[in-house]
Amino acid sequence: MKEIILIKNGELALKGLNRRTFEDMMIKNMRRRFEHIGKFTFKASQSTIMVESEDENADFDTAFEAAKKVFGIAGLSRAAATEKDIDKIKEVAKEYLEDELMFAKTFKVNAKRSDKNFPLKSPEICMEVGGFLLENFPHLTVDVHNPDIIVTVEVRDTHVYIHGNQHKGAGGMPVGSAGKAALLISGGIDSPVAGWMMAKRGLRLMGIHFAAPPYTSELAEKKVHELTRKVAAYSGRIKLYIVEFTKIQETIKDECPEELFTIIMRRIMMKTAEKIARREDCEALITGESLGQVASQTMKALACTDRATDMPVFRPCIGMDKGEIVKISREIDSFETSILPYEDCCTVFTPKHPKTRPSVEEVEKAESAVDFTEMIEEAVNSARFILID
Ligand code: ATP
Ligand code: MG
Secondary structure (H helix, E strand, C coil), X not given: XXXXXXXXXXXXXXXXXXXXXXXXXXXXXXXXHHCCCCCCEEEEECCEEEEECCCCCCCHHHHHHHHCCCCCEEEEEEEEEECXXXXXXXXXXXXXXXXXXXXXXXXXXXXXXXXXXXXXXXXXXXXXXXXXXXXXCCCCEECCCCCCEEEEEXXXXXXXXXXXXXXXXXXXXXXXXXXXXXXXXXXXXXXXXXXXXXXXXXEEEEEEEEECCCCCCHHHHHHHHHHHHHHHHHHCCEEEEEEECHHHHHHHHHHXXXXXXXXXXXXXXXXXXXXXXXXXXXXXXXXXXXXXXXXXXXXXXXXXXXXXXXXXXXXXXXXXXXXXXXXXXXXXXXXXXXXXXXXXXXXXCCCCCCCCCCCHHHHHHHHCCCCCHHHHHHHXXXXXXXXXX
C-alpha cells in the first residue's frame, strides 16, 4: 500500500504573502532532515505538504518521527494513498486503519473533497465509508462530537488519502525564518531548553560553549556535544564553538573581588560570545537564565550582564519555574544528559558568597582592574568548532 505523510502548516497559514516563503523554508528544512532517511519528495498544495517516496521500502517510521520535530508544522498524519474509487477507498480504510479501529469504541468519518469532479459529495463519502466500517467493525458506534478516531478521507487531485487521528506537530515557525542567533550552551538543564524555545520561534542556532580545561574534562565537553545534538534534532544543524576560558577565569579569580567573580565572568562570556556571534552573522545571544534561580540571575545581576553586550539577549526561560523547564527538557529528551554529573566552567572557582545585588558601576570598576581585550581576542581566535546534526 502506498503511504505518504500529510503535513498541515501551523502559524504559517497566518502569514499572508509570506506564506510561500515560509512554506519553502519548512520544506527545505524537512528535506535536509530527511536526507539520511531515504529519498522523499515534497509537494505543497492547499496549506498541506505531501511527503512521498518512490522507494517502496522507504522508512516512513523514522521519517514520521523526524517530521514531528520540524518547527512550523501544526499537525501531521500518515496516510494511505489510493485511487479515486469508492470501493477502493472503503477497502483501504478498513485495512489501513484496522488496528486503530479495533482499539476504538467510537468513530466518525470526515471527508474533504478538493477534487470537485469526484462523483460523490463529502456527506455521501462519509455515509458510504461509515456504513462499511460499521459492518466490518460491529463493536464501533458513531459519535460525531467526540469520537475516539476520526477517519479522514481526502479526495485530492491525483489520489485519495485516508488517515486516522492527526498527530500534533512541533508548532512554531520554520527554523531560519526569524534569522540566526548564538546559544550560550552549558552542560545544564536550562540552556538546551532555551535553544529549543528560540528555534521554535524560527531562529537558526549557532552554539557557543565555554570550557575551562584542565578544570573541566573532555567528558564534560562530550556532554555538551550530546546536548547540542538533542537540540539539533529540532533546530537542524548547529555549528558549535568551543571556547577555552581557563586563562580568563584564572585572571578574574586573581585580580577581581571574589564576590564579583561570577558576574564578571558572565560579562566576559557575553563579550566573547558577541564577537563570535557577529563574525557568524548572528543577531542575538540566547541564554538559559531564569529570574532569581541563582545569585547571577537576580535582576541587578542580569542588568550587569546585559550591559556587557550591545546585542539583544534572549532569555526565554526568564519567567519559568525549574519544574516547567525540566518538563520541556524531558520532552525534548535532553534531561537525562543534562543531569550527568560533569563539572561546568561556571562551577569552577564559584565564590562562597557571591554578591546578589551588584551595581553596574561597582562591577565595571572592579572589571577595569584588568584589560581583558587581548584575552578575549585570543579566546575568540583560538575557538574551534564542530558541526552537530
Ligand atoms: P544551565 O542549566 O543552562 O547551565 P544554570 O541554571 O546552571 O543554567 P548558570 O550556570 O548561571 O545557570 O548559567 C546561566 C546561563 O549562562 C546558561 O543557561 C547558559 O546560557 C550560559 N552558560 C553558563 N555556563 C556556560 C558555559 N560553560 N558555556 C556557555 N554558556 C554558558
Ligand atoms: Mg550551568
